Amino acid sequence: MRTTYQKLWPLLAALSVSQAGAVKVIVSFQPLYDVVTRVAGGKAQVERAAPIGASPHTFDPTLRDIRRIKEADLAVMAGLGADAWLEKYVKSSGSKARVLKLGDSMTFNRRREGNATDPHWWLDASLMAQAARRTGQELAALDPGNAATYRANAEREARALESLHAELKRTLAPVRGAKLVTFHNAFGYFARAYGLEVAATLAPVHGVEPSVQSMTRAVTTIRRTGAKAVFAEPQLPPGPARTVAREAGVPLYTLDPEGSAQNPSYAGMMRANRDTLLRAFKR
Incomplete structure (x- = not known):
């Protein structure tokens, strides 16, 4: 009489082969990872390059990260300069991964910040819906055997x-026109999508500490426009934002543009930001 293990062995072997042959996807950072994982639906192995809570702008991969990038079949990134390091390491590692730069491959009205394109499109949920469909198309082309599943998952996620x-447009309607003073220029797409206005940023160039001049201008703008709050970010030191809030006599809150352990899901992050804005502006 065959043992239970002997009976299960063909099934286990088939499962092992299936997992070994699955498409490997590396995604630059948390909000994209959350959405891509649902589009893949278990048919592809999806990993996140930057750990949760890390900024996609400044992440520096370890040797282990580079090895994972090299082994990937598909690298998914925000594009528009937000996470250019991922494409750089795909090339330098010798990886044969296809690179999907979502922001570059989608159709939408790109915001400008000075001479540069604002890359923070994912903070508009309608654009993230477009990204879900675009990811489904790419996975279907890469793994035709599971194409129908990818397309169905992508459509479900997009809807x-x-x-x-x-929901965000409806629930933020009571604070429409409110003025945001943020640490850096991450919330332009969010403001445009949900009826807010970015009045000032403390550090217009990401990765550069706010200057005394920019902080002074922010205080002046708050007093001139009647902005009700300053918003820090969990990925960046809160000191400069706290100083500006104190000088202007307004409270300090935190908005998350890139995901954190407290809000790992994209929808959770966006709703938490909505709730923070309602607290700040309806007091």
Whole structure:
């Protein structure tokens, strides 16, 4: 009589082969990773390059990260300069991964910040819905055997994100026109999508500490426009934002543009930001 293990061995072997042959996807950072994982639906192995809570702008991969990048079949990134390091390491590692730069491959009205394109498109949930569909197309082309699953998952995710977009527009309507003073220029797409206005940023160039001049200008703008709060970010030191808030006599809150352990899901991050804005502006 065969043992239980002997009976299960063909199934286990088939499962092992299936996992070994699965498409490997590396995604630059948390909000994209959350959405891509649902589009993949278990048919592809999806890993995140930058750890949760790390900024995609400044992440520096370890040797282990570079090895994972090299082994990937597909690298998914925000594009538009937000996470250019991922494409650089795909090339330098000798990886044969296809590179999907979502922001570069989607159709939308790109915001400008001075001479540069604002890359923070993912903070508009309607654009993230477009990204879900675009990812489904790419996975279907890379793994035709599971194409129908990828397309179905992508459509389901996109519709959920479109519903989230409508919810955010509806629930932020009471504070429409409110003025944001943020640490850096991450919330332009969010403001445009949900009826807010970015009045000032403390550090217009990401990765550069706010200057005394920019902080002074921010205080002046708060007093001139009647902005009700200053917003720090969990990925960046809160000191400069705290100083500006204290000088202007307004409270300090935190908005998360890139995901954190407290809000690992994209929808959770966006709703938490919505709730923070309602607290700040409806007091």
